[in-house]
Every structure is written in C-alpha cells, then in structure tokens.
Amino acid sequence: MEGTPANEQIASPRRAPSQQRSRERVERMLAAASALIAEQGSDAMRMGEVAERAGVSIGSLYQFFPDKRAIVWALAERYTVESQACISATLAGVSDAEGLAQAFSELVDIYYGLFLAEPVMRDIWSGTQADKALRELELADSRANAEFLIAVLKRLRPDADPVALDTTAFLVWQMGEAAMRLAISVERQEGDRLVAAYKRMALRELLGK
Amino acid sequence: MEGTPANEQIASPRRAPSQQRSRERVERMLAAASALIAEQGSDAMRMGEVAERAGVSIGSLYQFFPDKRAIVWALAERYTVESQACISATLAGVSDAEGLAQAFSELVDIYYGLFLAEPVMRDIWSGTQADKALRELELADSRANAEFLIAVLKRLRPDADPVALDTTAFLVWQMGEAAMRLAISVERQEGDRLVAAYKRMALRELLGK
DNA sequence: CTTAAAACATGAGTAATCCTCATATTTGCA
DNA sequence: TGCAAATATGAGGATTACTCATGTTTTAAG
Numbered sequence: 371m372e373g374t375p376a377n378e379q380i381a382s383p384r385r386a387p388s389q390q391r392s393r394e395r396v397e398r399m400l401a402a403a404s405a406l407i408a409e410q411g412s413d414a415m416r417m418g419e420v421a422e423r424a425g426v427s428i429g430s431l432y433q434f435f436p437d438k439r440a441i442v443w444a445l446a447e448r449y450t451v452e453s454q455a456c457i458s459a460t461l462a463g464v465s466d467a468e469g470l471a472q473a474f475s476e477l478v479d480i481y482y483g484l485f486l487a488e489p490v491m492r493d494i495w496s497g498t499q500a501d502k503a504l505r506e507l508e509l510a511d512s513r514a515n516a517e518f519l520i521a522v523l524k525r526l527r528p529d530a531d532p533v534a535l536d537t538t539a540f541l542v543w544q545m546g547e548a549a550m551r552l553a554i555s556v557e558r559q560e561g562d563r564l565v566a567a568y569k570r571m572a573l574r575e576l577l578g579k
Numbered sequence: 580m581e582g583t584p585a586n587e588q589i590a591s592p593r594r595a596p597s598q599q600r601s602r603e604r605v606e607r608m609l610a611a612a613s614a615l616i617a618e619q620g621s622d623a624m625r626m627g628e629v630a631e632r633a634g635v636s637i638g639s640l641y642q643f644f645p646d647k648r649a650i651v652w653a654l655a656e657r658y659t660v661e662s663q664a665c666i667s668a669t670l671a672g673v674s675d676a677e678g679l680a681q682a683f684s685e686l687v688d689i690y691y692g693l694f695l696a697e698p699v700m701r702d703i704w705s706g707t708q709a710d711k712a713l714r715e716l717e718l719a720d721s722r723a724n725a726e727f728l729i730a731v732l733k734r735l736r737p738d739a740d741p742v743a744l745d746t747t748a749f750l751v752w753q754m755g756e757a758a759m760r761l762a763i764s765v766e767r768q769e770g771d772r773l774v775a776a777y778k779r780m781a782l783r784e785l786l787g788k
Numbered sequence: 789c790t791t792a793a794a795a796c797a798t799g800a801g802t803a804a805t806c807c808t809c810a811t812a813t814t815t816g817c818a
Numbered sequence: 819t820g821c822a823a824a825t826a827t828g829a830g831g832a833t834t835a836c837t838c839a840t841g842t843t844t845t846a847a848g
Contacts, residue, residue, distance in 0.1 A: 385824085389815065392825060413709065417806065427827045432807065500622065500709040505764065537772045541758065541780070548757030549750065555714065563746045571750070575780050594795085598844065601796065626835060636798045641836065 384436045396434050398424040403441045408489040412442050412497060443503050446494045450511040456480065461518045467577050470522055474576065475569055478546065482565050485550045496551060512547065516540040519576070527578060542572045593645045605643050607633040612650045617698040621651050621706060652712055655703045659720040665689065670727045676786050679731055683785065684778055687755065691774050694759045705760060721756065725749040728785070736787055751781045 387393045402423035406415045417438055421428045435441050460477055464470050485492055498504045519539040524532070549568035553561035596602045611632035615624045626647055630637045644650050669686055673679050694701055707713045728748040733741070758777035762770035 387825090389824070391815080395825090416804095428807085429809085429827050430825075433825065436807095438806070496708045498708065499760065500706045509764065533772070534776075537769075537776045541761075541773050541776050544761050545754050545757060545777075548754060551708065552750075552753050555718065560746075563742070564750050567743075567746045567750050568754075571780065571784050574783070596796090598795070600844085604796090625833095637836085638798050638838085639796075642796070645836095647835065 384432070384440075385434060387434060392434070395424070395426055395430065399426065399431055399434070400441070400444060404445055404490050407442070407445070407493050411493050439501055439503060442494060442497075442501075443507065445490060446504060446507055449491055449494070450507065450514075453481075453484075454511065454514055457515050458518055461522055464522045465525065467526060470526065470576065471573055474573060478565065478569050478572075481546070482550055482553065485554050492554060495547070508547075512543050513540060516543045519543065523576065530578070538575060542575055546572060593641070594643060596643060601643070604633070604635055604639065608635065608640055608643070609650070609653060613654055613699050616651070616654070616702050620702050648710055648712060651703060651706075651710075652716065654699060655713060655716055658700055658703070659716065659723075662690075662693075663720065663723055666724050667727055670731055673731045674734065676735060679735065679785065680782055683782060687774065687778050687781075690755070691759055691762065694763050701763060704756070717756075721752050722749060725752045728752065732785065739787075747784060751784055755781060 387396050399420060402420045403415060406419055406423065415438075417431060418428055420441065421431045424431070435444070457477060460473050460480075464473050485495075494504070495508065498508045516536075516539040519542070520535055523530070523535045523539060527535070546568060549564060553564045556564070596605045608629060611629045612624060615628055615632065624647075626640060627637055629650065630640045633640070644653070666686060669682050669689075673682050694704075703713070704717065707717045725745075725748040728751070729744055732739070732744045732748060736744070755777060758773060762773045765773070
C-alpha cells in the first residue's frame, strides 16, 4: 500500500449508515467492490473505480469505509457469517463417527467448491496473510469453526484430553484452509487429489488413533 | 502497491552486476532491505529508505532490481537455497522408519526455530500468498523439498502407489508451512502445541497406515 | 597509453493512487 | 417551518514506486 503510513489499526466502518438512502448506497459500494475484485483481484481494485461503478463520489466511499482494506474486510466478514451458519448446521446433528465422517467430507466439498467458484472469496482468503485485520478475522473465524468440531469430538470421545482436542480441531481446520488454497493454485486434477488426501488425513486424526 | 499498474511479470534482476564494486553495492542493498524488513515488515519498507541505508542512490537500486518485489524475492530465494541444502542433507541418510521419524522431527524443529527467530523469513513467507512471484517460488521450493521426502518414502515403501506418495509428501510439506505460519501467529505455548500436533499427524501419514 | 564502449551512478521529476476536507445538499424531527 | 444531524461531493494534498537524461568509472582492444 502506498499513500498510507502502514496503519495497523483494525478496519471498521467510519460511520454506520442510518438512513435508507445511505444503506442502499453502501450496498452498491460493496457490490461494486465485489465485482472489481472478481475481475482483477483486490490488489488491483482502485477506490476511484469502486466509487464510479457504485455511482457515488469518492468522498461518499470514505464516509463509510475508513480505508481500502475496510471494504475487503466487510466482504470477508459476510463470508464468515454465512459459512459459520452452514458449518454449524452441518455439524449440529452429528452423533457418531460415521456421521462425523459424512458431515466433514460434505463440508470439505462445499468449501472446495466455493474456493473454485467464488473469485472474491478466493482472492480475499489468499491475501489473508498480508493484512493484519484480515488475518485476525480468519483466525477468529477458524477458531469459531473449530469450536463446532470440538463440540462434536467431545461428544464422541468424552474421555479424551480437552486441550488435545482443541489443538487437533483447530489445526485440522487451519490445515483445511491451507489445503484449499494450495489446491486452487495447482492444476485441477492435482488439486482434487490434494483435497482428497487432506480429507483422509483429517478424518483419521479426528476419528482418533 | 501503488504507482505501478499491478504488473504480473516475474521479478528478475534488471542487470546482473558484473563488476566487483557493483556486486558489493548489491549486497549492501539486500542487507539494507533485510534490516528494514526485520524492523517494519516488507510492506512498510520504502525504496528510498533502502537506497539511503545502503548508501546508494535510488537510481542504482533500480539498476539491479526491476521493482520492489524483486528485492523481497531475491531475499526469499536465498532462504530457499539454504534450506534446501539443509533438508537434503538431513534426509539423505534416512533408510528406515525410525530414521525418518527422527529426521523429520528434527527438520520441523529447525524450521519452527527459524520462523520464530528470523523476522525476515517470517515476513516474507507470511506475505507469500499475496505476491504471485513469491507464491510460485514457494510452490517450487515446496515441491523440491517434497521430492527429498518422496525419495525417502519410495525407499521405505517401494510397493506404494507413486502418485499417492507424491500427493502425500507435497501435502504434508505444505501443511507444515501452514502450521508454522499459524504457530507463530498465536501465543507461544499454543504454537508449540500446534507444531507438536502437526508433527504427530504428519509422521502418522508418512509412516503409512 | 589512448580511447571508445560498456557498465555503473545519480537524483530531480513523473505518474499513480490513497485519502482529506471545506463546502453543499438532503433528511429527520420538534 | 426551520434547524441540526446525516449525507454527498470532488478538487487537491501527500506519499511513494519508478523513469530517464546526464554524468562518471571500469574494461579492454588497438
């Protein structure tokens, strides 16, 4: 980033839109940003272009987003909210090892499909490591998702060490995200193999020794 | 990045220094960049600052590096060369499962130690996902390192499917790098637990079902 | 040694981009 | 109706990656 002194603060709306009009405009801004990221990636996304495509002035953009990263962050947060709901729902009913294997495999497929199909999600989670706020959002998201796993594991293996379960679930989840990122950056066929290998590896770990 | 039209080309020296004098100057430039990255991270590193600290003009900097990322890339490449030598040496003599477990554990410890101790390495491999050239360097490095593992595995399990071994080794290696990145971004104690968990998980996978 | 070409060095200037802010307009409400 | 708060605007400030015309040093052939 240039033009900014590498600000380390967390990104958050400068001012929440309180009127109907401005709420609609903020939506348009996010939609424009999303389209531009899909086309060129968030790095190449220009604030002027976002404003123009949303049909607002550059000043209006900064009325609701303190800086460029805040826009990306806002989009990323929506994905986390949506996916957490999906994950929670998928894992909620699991009560035995067979069910866990089924649900986990399903989740991995869904995630992999999203990474393959959604250029915005792809772009955002790829750039995750470079941006502090995004990294923290992903970490928090990952922990939250791991919690759902942990809840299931504690039901299935009530005698296991809780700390070990925590560590395992968190690691498995993060490995999954890393595996996805890797899979989409190689040839499709190899990517499929890698995801399948991850699935086996993770399940073996989750289902106990 | 601003001021540049999001160039997607690979970074490479604009001109290789051929004289003694310029070779020394290039070394000073890299040393200056390394120090600045250690202090503030590669994102906050300013080209003018690199030049100043190296005691050269901004023009000289661009005489040998086509752009900012090329400097980071050059530093990253040195790490890969060094680490490949280390990995190759550690894995070369392995001839049984016990030896593999020993060598692998040792390598993980070395890597983790480097990530903890070397802010430059930490910074560079963290930002890896955002920069295309860096991502490709890391992928190539990871594949090369996985090759060493594959060679060992083929010796230990000559009957196994070669493609499956390739996939496993590559995945395990990438998971390792992801685990390190994760480990250094959480509290030290939890990081240690995560690395240990990864070690167990990876070894179980490498040593066969 | 001479000399021409190649390599190297310089830094003021260019261009691109993020973001601010003074000013104008619209909306909600007493 | 009128006023305060919210919203809208876009020219311009500020920063920074990178260029290029010009000058200097090194190399090596004659």
